[in-house]
Amino acid sequence: MADKHPAKERSLLGHPMAKWGLFMGLLFVVWFAGWFAIARFADGKVGEALANLEQRGIEISCSDRDIVGFPFRMGIACSSVDVADDVHDYALNAGGLRSAAQIYSPRKNVVEIASPFSFTAQGQEVNATWNMMRVFIAQQGHGFDRLSLNWTDLKAQGLNGELESSAGALHLRPNPDAVSDLDVAGNWDDLVVNGDASLRASIAYDTVLKAAYETIIEQRKRPIDWLKDGGEINVRSLFIVLPDGGRLALSGPLKVSADGMLNGSVNFGLDDADALAKFVAEINPEFGPIVLGLGQGINMLGSETAFGERSIKAVTVNIEDGWTQIGPLKLGRIPPIF
Incomplete structure (x- = not known):
């Protein structure tokens, strides 16, 4: 078989x-x-x-x-x-x-x-720890099409101070309408400065840095050099929100002079000027009186103004060589940023 x-x-x-x-x-x-x-x-x-x-x-x-x-x-x-x-x-x-x-x-x-x-x-040191730090980058040529940074439980010390943030993000991309510009947006949740929990706040911002993508990313110049060369910042919206509801909002163009002084004409809105003045004075004592002056100006001259998707009572503040003014009311001088 x-x-x-x-x-x-x-x-x-x-x-x-x-x-x-x-x-x-x-x-x-x-x-x-x-x-x-x-x-x-x-x-x-x-x-x-x-x-x-x-x-x-x-x-x-x-x-x-x-x-x-x-x-x-x-x-x-x-x-x-x-x-x-x-x-x-x-x-x-x-x-x-x-x-x-x-x-x-x-x-x-x-x-x-x-x-x-x-x-x-330049002789300054910053040290930090975190629970999670994640970066997403979509590369394009020698630069990027999009770069995002996310973190949780961030703690940092340096530059004569310290801060903590429970979570936050930073997003960068070339501006779609002018690729030499850099879009910068982000948020800091539960930000605590210098360990004082009574000054806890959350910050969110959306800005355009003029010519910064070309200068800083492509030409690899230092950000401080971009500023000293007349860096221009168009603030679409910036919010500082305190736990008790105090809120500061800002929008408009700003330009930095060679000696570090600010110039521009921006919309300022705020609620609870006293709480906000205490918060910013902890960061820089020279800012406290300016915020209190803003509160007085807004009470007298303010009107409802849109900041991104929010509206808040605000006034237009003119800034010339650091000196701030609402109409005829002089507020004080913003110190140089470098």
Whole structure:
């Protein structure tokens, strides 16, 4: 009698499910080998990029560097990160870094940064810790199409003060109507300055920095140099909100002179001037009397004004070389910002 087993084996191998399983197995092997081949290539490119940056005066150290994300993502992991930029004269250190990008979209990255963090520039140092710090960046050429930073439980010390924030965000992008400009928006929730919980506030802002994308991002000039060259800021809306309901709102264009003085004509609105004056005076004592003067001017001359999606009683404040004035009423002088 003829042996029927070979025929059965041929039949099994010819079964559609067997072919599908064989295909999936081969696909996995190819994907596995391809991912690690790309990872080795990417690691080499990272090394080349770091070497090129070092030649341009930017030294970046990524301790225990590894390419991670298998099987569907790819990114870089470092146990600690050190950056020294001789061009902009700053240095920073972070406790660790882990990035991830989809294989099919390598120019869109999510980066998680671990604390502690330190930043030193021109003899000033800032130190910070946080629970979560996550960055999303959509790269475009030598800059970015969008960059977002989110955090929770942030604590920072430096520049003669300290602050805490339960959560917050910072969003940057080239302005859609003028790509040389930089859109900057964000919020600080439950902000506490210098450890005084009685001065807790939340801040939200939406601004346009004129020519800042071209100057700071593309030409890599320092932000302070952009300001000293006559930096212009168009404030779409800025809110400071206190827990008891006190609120300050601002909108309008501002320009910085070479000596750090503000100039412009902006809308100011506020509720509970006394509480707001106490809050800003804790940050800078020279601001307290100005806020109280604003309160008096708004009571006499104010009208309902839109700030973003909100409306609040406000007045137009003219600022010339730091001196503030509502109509004929002089308020005081804003100190230079640098």
